[in-house]
Amino acid sequence: MAEVATNVLHNVGNVLNSVNVSASLLAERVRTSKCDRLGQVGALLKAHAADLAGFLAGPQGKHLAEYLQELAGDLAAERDAAVEELTALRGNVEHIKEIVAMQQSYARRGGLIETLDIRALVEDSLRMNEGALSRHGVTIIRDYRDVPPIEVDKHKVLQILVNVIRNAKYACHEGTGEKTVTVRIRASEGSVLVSVFDTGVGIARENLERIFSHGFTTRADGHGFGLHSSALAAKALGGTL
Ligand SMILES: Nc1ncnc2c1ncn2[C@@H]1O[C@H](COP(=O)(O)OP(=O)(O)O)[C@@H](O)[C@H]1O
Ligand SMILES: [Mg+2]
Structure with a gap:
């Protein structure tokens, strides 16, 4: 830009x-x-x-x-x-x-700032992953609360949500048990917090910091760009991932 x-x-x-x-x-x-x-x-x-x-x-x-x-x-x-x-x-x-x-x-x-309901963006990103989620038998749990509208660049938020939801789906696929992804929306001290939980393989403690590094991946067909670029996008929005 x-x-x-x-x-x-x-x-x-x-x-x-x-x-x-x-x-x-x-x-x-x-x-x-x-x-x-x-x-x-x-x-x-x-x-x-x-x-x-x-x-x-x-x-x-x-x-x-x-x-x-x-x-x-x-x-x-x-x-x-x-x-x-x-x-x-x-x-x-x-x-x-x-x-x-x-x-x-x-x-x-990209770069256009709009006032939006985060729920609509979360729904859009779930819809974008819909095929893969249902193919892998992943159950989605929506845990939404009413939150104030946010002023954001929609494309950056979608980029982040799609990456994180996709990772959750992969994690479920690699896991052995129940396959559930929970998306939670909360208001939090003047900002909006979106959390994505999954019942997949989990992240080894020693990798918790590394997962945001450019090129870090534990998946055979992974690239390790998703979380890195998403963290940058969140930063550009004035937020964090
Ligand atoms: N939901 C998750 N569960 C377990 N591990 C995850 C999850 N999300 C990300 N990771 C870890 O972080 C790494 C980097 O993720 P990402 O940057 O999206 O790259 P990629 O998906 O190409 O591997 C993944 O390879 C995986 O090890
Ligand atoms: Mg990824």
């Missing part, structure tokens, strides 16, 4: 440079516009209002029509250039919007 965000800022920065150049050019064009000259012509005509025909026939007046025509041409050129610059400016702003929208869609896949 951080890498994506840095890249996005870099791209937006580049486009903002073009926006800045366009805006400066436009400002300069408007500042040096020849539109003031129309006012001067107006003042001149007003000053000769009593004898306009005489003025227009005189040495200054006889070039007025030509001058106005030329000025109209210059002003039209000014307008066209401004429109062109504005089009470029709008295109660049549009481009920035696209970059930001793309970043937002990335963020939706």
